Amino acid sequence: MDAVIRKIEVLGPGCSRCQETYRVVRHTVESAGLSCEVTKVESYQRIAELGVMATPAIAIDGGVVLAGRVPKTDEVRSLLGVA
Amino acid sequence: MSAPPVAGSALRSATSSGFSGRHVAALGGALAAWVAAYLALEPATRWLTARALGLDPGTHLGSAVAFFTLEAPKVLLLLTAVVFLVGIVRSFFTPDRTRRILAGTRESVGNVLAALLGVVTPFCSCSAVPLFIGFVTTGVPLGVTFSFLVSAPMVNEVALVLLFSLFGWKVAAAYMVTGLAIAIASGWAIGRLRMEPHVEPWVYDVKAGTAAANANPTDWPGRVRYGLDAVRDIVGKVWPYVLGGIAVGAAIHGWVPTNFMASFMGKGAWWGVPLAVAIGIPMYSNAAGIIPIVEALLGKGAALGTALAFMMAVIGLSLPETVILRKVLRPPLIATFIGVVGAGILVVGFLFNALF
Numbered sequence: 001m002d003a004v005i006r007k008i009e010v011l012g013p014g015c016s017r018c019q020e021t022y023r024v025v026r027h028t029v030e031s032a033g034l035s036c037e038v039t040k041v042e043s044y045q046r047i048a049e050l051g052v053m054a055t056p057a058i059a060i061d062g063g064v065v066l067a068g069r070v071p072k073t074d075e076v077r078s079l080l081g082v083a
Numbered sequence: 084m085s086a087p088p089v090a091g092s093a094l095r096s097a098t099s100s101g102f103s104g105r106h107v108a109a110l111g112g113a114l115a116a117w118v119a120a121y122l123a124l125e126p127a128t129r130w131l132t133a134r135a136l137g138l139d140p141g142t143h144l145g146s147a148v149a150f151f152t153l154e155a156p157k158v159l160l161l162l163t164a165v166v167f168l169v170g171i172v173r174s175f176f177t178p179d180r181t182r183r184i185l186a187g188t189r190e191s192v193g194n195v196l197a198a199l200l201g202v203v204t205p206f207c208s209c210s211a212v213p214l215f216i217g218f219v220t221t222g223v224p225l226g227v228t229f230s231f232l233v234s235a236p237m238v239n240e241v242a243l244v245l246l247f248s249l250f251g252w253k254v255a256a257a258y259m260v261t262g263l264a265i266a267i268a269s270g271w272a273i274g275r276l277r278m279e280p281h282v283e284p285w286v287y288d289v290k291a292g293t294a295a296a297n298a299n300p301t302d303w304p305g306r307v308r309y310g311l312d313a314v315r316d317i318v319g320k321v322w323p324y325v326l327g328g329i330a331v332g333a334a335i336h337g338w339v340p341t342n343f344m345a346s347f348m349g350k351g352a353w354w355g356v357p358l359a360v361a362i363g364i365p366m367y368s369n370a371a372g373i374i375p376i377v378e379a380l381l382g383k384g385a386a387l388g389t390a391l392a393f394m395m396a397v398i399g400l401s402l403p404e405t406v407i408l409r410k411v412l413r414p415p416l417i418a419t420f421i422g423v424v425g426a427g428i429l430v431v432g433f434l435f436n437a438l439f
Contacts, residue, residue: 013407015209044212044410045285051292053178053217055210064292068178068205069312 005036005060005080011047012040012055020070021056028076106304121160128152147337154249154375155329161244162325163318169203169240170313174306176204178214185231186222190274193227198266201234208236208404215411219282220291226274233424234266237399241321245374250381257435258391265395265427272423273416281416324372335379355389356432360425363396373397387439392432400424 010025012018022040029038041047050059054068058079065079131152132138138145181204185197206214211232218228238259246255300306349355377390405417412420 013209013212015207017207018209044216045289047213048216048220048289048291051217053182053210053214054205055207055213068210070316 009059011057018056032082143337147333151333167310170310174309194230197230198234201231206235230270238262249378269423281413321371328372328375332375332379350386359393360396388432388435
């Protein structure tokens with residue numbers, strides 16, 4: 001199983017909740033020492049392509065794992081498979 | 084910058100266990116404390132203003148302080164309880180589920196359902212565009228989508244709590260019913276007007292995915308946590324507006340002369356309602372800040388319909404929202420949207436002025 005995460009997308013048009021989510025994800029990735037790419041996606045096309053209707057949302061390697069709320073650090077850690 | 088480890092481990096244990104006795108006890112304790120605080124409020128504030136501060140309620144300062152010390156904690160208490168309960172209700176509804184319900188309905192029934200689901204589906208105005216795309220690309224009719232988009236921001240729990248605590252249940256119920264009616268009627272009208280060509284064409288070209296993650300909890304501890312998150316999120320955000328609005332309201336109560344508003348927001352002035360709507364549309368304030376001010380103005384001779392119309396225009400139609408929607412809607416459709424909803428608000432304003 002290739003469990004290595006390559007790309008994390010934080011989806012949201014730029015409201016404060018989306019920025020907060022981006023901050024939590026970035027922080028979690030950095031503190032866990034992961035080497036994946038974290039991007040903040042503001043394009044409505046991309047958000048729609050992923051089937052997201054409630055922002056903020058998080059997609060890992062193109063699969064949506066969370067939508068419609070700001071996650072806590074703990075939650076992001078378990079989504080990323082960080083113990 | 085790291086999360087406190089204690090809170091983190093408590094969260095994990097709450098996630099893994101079911102509804103334990105400890106949870107029930109905590110909820111029961113919170114409920115008892117809430118009821119006690121609510122019942123003690125009126126005697127406590129009367130004691131505070133009259134005895135502790137020695138203020139005569141007949142004076143400017145006395146009536147302003149009495150208003151603030153009673154209304155501010157009362158509104159915050161009610162808000163906390165209602166936002167928590169609505170949060171639990173919302174944990175049963177996701178935008179995805181709402182879309183599946185709406186995609187299979189006929190237009191008129193769809194408008195009614197969409198307006199009702201707009202009240203209970205979690206919605207934040209910054210996801211208006213993704214939600215719009217998700218709806219129209221999967222077979223929800225344009226007019227039905229608009230019924231949802233009008234009702235979701237306008238008929239919200241914060242507005243209803245404030246209306247209930249400041250005006251009583253009749254006005255709150257009237258606001259809810261007429262707000263839903265406007266959402267149903269304007270969505271229906273936009274559907275009849277065949278506005279589909281005025282949606283930006285790229286919207287229909289998007290290969291919209293449908294595999295959105297189920298973000299909502301499915302067990303009771305999860306739902307309670309969802310409700311508590313809603314309280315922290317919503318009450319945490321609106322409390323400064325509530326206090327600010329009530330403070331301005333208190334000042335109006337204390338110092339603005341009675342019947343001051345009657346000349347330009349009273350029943351006699353037929354142009355009061357259109358003027359209130361025209362001023363309200365470009366304004367953007369959440370319900371929390373505007374309602375206490377409206378309540379105070381009513382006491383000074385403003386007419387209920389005029390005040391309601393102003394409030395609906397401020398909450399339901401806002402400049403930032405139309406700027407966001409411009410990404411997916413062409414100007415004719417935006418103009419129709421504002422025109423139709425604005426007309427609905429005018430009707431409500433005149434109706435209430437005639438009835439009350």
